[in-house]
Amino acid sequence: MTEKVAIITGSAGGLGKGIAERLTNDGFDIVLHDINQDLLNETEAEFKDKGFKVTSFVGDVSKREDQFALVKHAVDTFGRLDVFVNNAGVEAVTPLMDIDQKELSKLFSINAFGMLFGTQAAAAQFIKQGGGGKIISASSIAGHESYEMLGTYSATKHVVRSFTQTASKELAKYKINVNAYAPGVAKTKMWDRIDAEMVKQDPSLKPGDAFAKYTAEISLGRYEVPTDVANLVSFLASPDSDYITGQTILVDGGMVYR
């Protein structure tokens, strides 16, 4: 029997790795992907040791040709594609008055253009296969509500929500579902970096203070873990979500209410 096939970008670590593990347990053959080759090799080896059916591909989501090559790799390896998760993303912590062209270009290239190019590459393959398929992208609470010091990042996560709506409308005729997940505050390398940067920007903060301040806002009283996000992505990748499209769903333990 042909298994279902999923690509998860930026899945060498963090939330992407958690999503990949969950989709493997859901029965998908998995294409791991990352710009960090060493970490990707480690994660691929770890997954293979666990008996998961997995391949990996090194690429940069901000390069359109890399995204099409990633989809080709999935199809060459496993014969088809069913789910594409635009997970890779990067952050910047900068006061609004100091945001410059370099930061804007970097974050928009990766978080916004990267999500669009992944969506285009996946949709082209889904259409070639005769329709169907699911595109699922990482937005954030910052895609619903913009935060101090995270201005550029928040703007890019609003773009993810916007492209999700447009793509869902244009691709519905091919029975392609396009949705996004909006995590809150998860303790990954990304938040380690955000916390360290916030300390640099505000000498009154100690390491851990910014993370503690953000997590204190969570109604359910704990920070997010990759499984919390993977549970939602699993649903969005499954037939149970076939009647949902164009949505950016908050999975934040109760931080932002929309």
Ligand SMILES: NC(=O)C1=CN([C@@H]2O[C@H](COP(=O)(O)OP(=O)(O)OC[C@H]3O[C@@H](n4cnc5c(N)ncnc54)[C@H](O)[C@@H]3O)[C@@H](O)[C@H]2O)C=CC1
């Ligand atoms: N950690 C959090 O609290 C939240 C994270 N998110 C979003 O979830 C996604 C995953 O975040 P985390 O796992 O926390 O981040 P992370 O920094 O821990 O992991 C991101 C992965 O993406 C890879 N990556 C970075 N740039 C890339 C590029 N150009 N091409 C390919 N791979 C690239 C990195 O090498 C890394 O393995 C991101 O889009 C992030 O914006 C959203 C809300 C909250």
Ligand SMILES: CC(=O)C(C)=O
């Ligand atoms: C990293 C991120 O999206 C936030 C706002 O925590």
